[in-house]
Amino acid sequence: MTGIHEQPLSVVVNGTPATATVDTRSTLVDALRDQLGLTGTKRGCDRGECGACTVLVDGRRVLSCTMLALAADGREVTTIEGLAGADGALHPVQQMFLKKDAFQCGFCTPGQVMSAVGCIREGHTSSADEIKEWMSGNICRCAAYVQIVDAVSGAASAMEAESR
Ligand code: FES
Ligand code: FES
Numbered sequence: 001m002t003g004i005h006e007q008p009l010s011v012v013v014n015g016t017p018a019t020a021t022v023d024t025r026s027t028l029v030d031a032l033r034d035q036l037g038l039t040g041t042k043r044g045c046d047r048g049e050c051g052a053c054t055v056l057v058d059g060r061r062v063l064s065c066t067m068l069a070l071a072a073d074g075r076e077v078t079t080i081e082g083l084a085g086a087d088g089a090l091h092p093v094q095q096m097f098l099k100k101d102a103f104q105c106g107f108c109t110p111g112q113v114m115s116a117v118g119c120i121r122e123g124h125t126s127s128a129d130e131i132k133e134w135m136s137g138n139i140c141r142c143a144a145y146v147q148i149v150d151a152v153s154g155a156a157s158a159m160e161a162e163s164r
Helices: 028-035 092-099 109-122 128-134 145-163
Strands: 006-013 016-023 054-057 060-063 076-078
Touching: 016 028, 028 054, 054 109, 060 109, 092 109, 092 145, 109 128, 109 145, 128 145
Parallel strands: 006 076
Antiparallel strands: 006 016, 054 060, 054 076
16 A cells, blocks of 8 residues: 555666656656665765765766656666676676775765766866866765876776777
8 A cells, every 4th residue: 555645666776677656746866775775876965066976877976865756667676786797796887996095084976986987988088177077966075086086097097998
């Protein structure tokens, strides 16, 4: 039985079908964290200004605090929990964030990493300035920006070399 403001949600999250009953007013970050237990996605500003809640929907970067959960119905969502390989090997972006020390407190990191994956896929990594521009929606209150740009650049190069 669903309430007057509730609807069933059906999504594929990190390759696995998932269902939940969500309030029609809930955002995707609410559904991911509070109903599907995927707390890797962070809720920062909750109003589209910090990038902490970035996930991929059908492969594209989305601020999950600005998207209604039901707008993701029937779509594929990738969160930070879904980036590592089945064998547990970290994604090249995750590896490079570790290698370059691209975080301090880590709160912004899941969003930075998901945004970096999108930025690389979109091909916006030809220079540090381009990376800065296309990662500018992701705020880091610890100001690890130099290392973040370095990590995105390094991961882009590593992924390009891997695909050759
Ligand atoms: Fe979504 Fe800040 S929590 S942009
Ligand atoms: Fe602390 Fe970015 S590492 S907010």
